[in-house]
Structures are given as structure tokens and as C-alpha cells.
Amino acid sequence: MAALNPGPGQAESARRDLPPSMVERMTLIMDAFTGRSTRLTLEDVARCTHLPRSTAHRILDQLVRLQWIEHTAFGYGLGPRALGLGGRDGGHGEIREAAAPFLHDLQLRTGLVVHLAVLDGAEVYYLDKVGGRFAAAVPSRVGGRAPAHSTALGKAMLAWLQPEQVDTRIGGAISRLTSRTIGELDTLHQELNRVRQRRGLAFERGECFPDIACVAAAVRGPEGPVAAVSLVGDARTPLERVAPLVADVARRVSLALFPDAEAPRRARLMAVVPEQGWSPETMNRFLATGQDGDWL
Structure with missing residues (x-):
């Protein structure tokens, strides 16, 4: 018992x-x-x-x-x-927190509007917007969306996906917002290849909103793009001069989010792109390039 x-x-x-x-x-x-x-x-x-x-x-x-x-x-x-x-935040609080100081520094250094966004299906979803005097003229808002193929932010992230992933996301949603918007998948793939050749820098002028230009670079983790950072100006803004600053901020945010990630990161693309950073000499040379510079 x-x-x-x-x-x-x-x-x-x-x-x-x-x-x-x-x-x-x-x-x-x-x-x-x-x-x-x-x-x-x-x-x-x-x-x-x-x-x-x-x-x-x-x-x-x-x-x-x-x-x-x-x-x-x-x-x-x-x-x-x-x-x-986390509700409406969508789990992106960590990205916003890691990027915040770099976004504010970038805005102060350039005087331009800074965006932080993530890829959500065929769209970009804006997590943050740090504005200057030009902010009111930029029709974007935190929590807003835009077609990924029409924005520098979207193209910067799409460039680091496999081509079939791009087709799945964008294939049924590609359309023109302006006369300059990419309207065919083949043309989009050609543009994404150019983004990779520029070490991840994506440009757009009047493709999403008329008279507005952007340059963007992706924030990349071990498995691919997790976000993107962009600078926004009007169509006359010489974005080529500030492009290296955007690439540098995206790299710093990546390091803040993934400090233990392998360096260089493993390429997940069919075309392997060198992972060099922007040296001080290169940045100085690019920043000295005039509006009509042809370094691209």
C-alpha cells in the first residue's frame, strides 16, 4: 500500500x-x-x-x-x-530601433528626407521617415505602402532575391504609376542586375511619384534583405553624390542587427557580387563628383 x-x-x-x-x-x-x-x-x-x-x-x-x-x-x-x-508594428521594432540613430545622422548630413522600409509581398512598407524641409513635398508616410518595383527602396531589396522569388512577388502586380515606371518583368530583372553591379545601390527618378528621385540600399541579414534605407530629393537632386552615404548607413544598420553574421556574407544569388565596403578614398571621390558625374 x-x-x-x-x-x-x-x-x-x-x-x-x-x-x-x-x-x-x-x-x-x-x-x-x-x-x-x-x-x-x-x-x-x-x-x-x-x-x-x-x-x-x-x-x-x-x-x-x-x-x-x-x-x-x-x-x-x-x-x-x-x-x-507586436500588433501593427509587425515585429519591425528591432529594425527601427537599430536604424534610428543612423537615419537621423544621415538626414543631418544631407538635409534630405530619409526613409526606412521593409518588403511586404509586392510592396514596400514604410517603417520610418525622417524629414527635412522637403519632407512635406514627399507623399509618403510611416505605415504607408508603395509598389516595390517602382521605388528605389523596393529595387534595392528585390535585387538580393532569387529571380524566381521576384517573379512570384511582382509578376501579377507589376504596373505603371508614371511614364517612367518599369512595366515589364524582363526590364525589372535588367534593372535589378544593374543594382547588383552598383554594389546594391538602387536609383529611381519619377518612377513612383513625378518629380521625386531616390537612392536606396538594402539592409541585409544572413538570409537576405530585411529592410532598406533611402534618401529622397526632387528630380534635380544630385543623388549620385550622396549614394555612398546611403550604402554606408545600410551596412551599419546590418551590423547593428546582425553583429555575429559571417563576413563576407554568403551570396544567395546566381551572380556573385563583391562584398567590399566603401573605402574613405572611394567615398571622397564619389562625393566630389558633380551632378553630371558618370561613375554609374
Whole structure:
């Protein structure tokens, strides 16, 4: 009878030895991912949670199927469902926080309007807008959207996707907003190739809004573009002169978000582009180029 009716101490010990519930196990695993940029291997997850490796693997597979976790060649990370729990922020608070000081510095250095955006399907979604005197003339707003193929922001991010991914996102949504907007997929792919040849710098003049010009560069993580930064001026603004500053800010935001990312990053494109940064000499030379400079 003693075995059938354990004493208080034995019952308490038995309860401690019971494995946690499925909800508790899932919570242990989700808590192991401390931020958007966290990447963990299966072994990392098992070690952090003290769960058996097989148990951690089984739960991770379920979380991946339900999009709470994503699994790539670089390990496990938070998925779109987990990143979207913040409500309207869409899980982009970490990007905004990392970029904020660099955006403000860029605006002060150039006097131009600065945008931060992410790619959402066939559109760009504006996370931040830091304005100067020209801000009121730029018809964009935080929380607003624009067709990705018509903006420098969108082209800067699309350039780092596989061609078939671009076709899937843009193929059914490509259309002209102005007479200068790219209206065919073949032409878009040609433009994205030029973006890659410019080390990721994308330009547009009057393609989204008439009389407005932009230059942008993507903020890139281990798995591809996570955001983009742009400078905006009117059609006469010599954006070629400030383009290296945009590329430098995008690189700094990438480092702030992914400090442990491999350098150079692994190319995920069919065409491999060198990963050199902009040296001080190169930046000085580009910044000295006049409005009619032909460095592009």
C-alpha cells in the first residue's frame, strides 16, 4: 500500500521529475530566441532549454510548420507569426530601433528626407521617415505602402532575391504609376542586375511619384534583405553624390542587427557580387563628383 500511496516527499519528487507540458516546452524554446536576429542550431536549442535533442527537434518542426519559427541554412530563427505578435508594428521594432540613430545622422548630413522600409509581398512598407524641409513635398508616410518595383527602396531589396522569388512577388502586380515606371518583368530583372553591379545601390527618378528621385540600399541579414534605407530629393537632386552615404548607413544598420553574421556574407544569388565596403578614398571621390558625374 505504501507504493500505491506515496508520502508527501515522494509525490513532490515525482512531480518535479515529470516532463513539462507541451505549452511549457514550446515556451522554453521560444524564450531561447532573444531577438529578431537570433539564430540557433538544434544543439543550441536543446542546451538552452535542457530538453532532449529529439524532443526539441520534434517541437521545432511543429513550430516551423506553424510559422512561429523559421529554419534556414543558418539555423533556426523567429518566424513571421512570432515577429508579428507586436500588433501593427509587425515585429519591425528591432529594425527601427537599430536604424534610428543612423537615419537621423544621415538626414543631418544631407538635409534630405530619409526613409526606412521593409518588403511586404509586392510592396514596400514604410517603417520610418525622417524629414527635412522637403519632407512635406514627399507623399509618403510611416505605415504607408508603395509598389516595390517602382521605388528605389523596393529595387534595392528585390535585387538580393532569387529571380524566381521576384517573379512570384511582382509578376501579377507589376504596373505603371508614371511614364517612367518599369512595366515589364524582363526590364525589372535588367534593372535589378544593374543594382547588383552598383554594389546594391538602387536609383529611381519619377518612377513612383513625378518629380521625386531616390537612392536606396538594402539592409541585409544572413538570409537576405530585411529592410532598406533611402534618401529622397526632387528630380534635380544630385543623388549620385550622396549614394555612398546611403550604402554606408545600410551596412551599419546590418551590423547593428546582425553583429555575429559571417563576413563576407554568403551570396544567395546566381551572380556573385563583391562584398567590399566603401573605402574613405572611394567615398571622397564619389562625393566630389558633380551632378553630371558618370561613375554609374
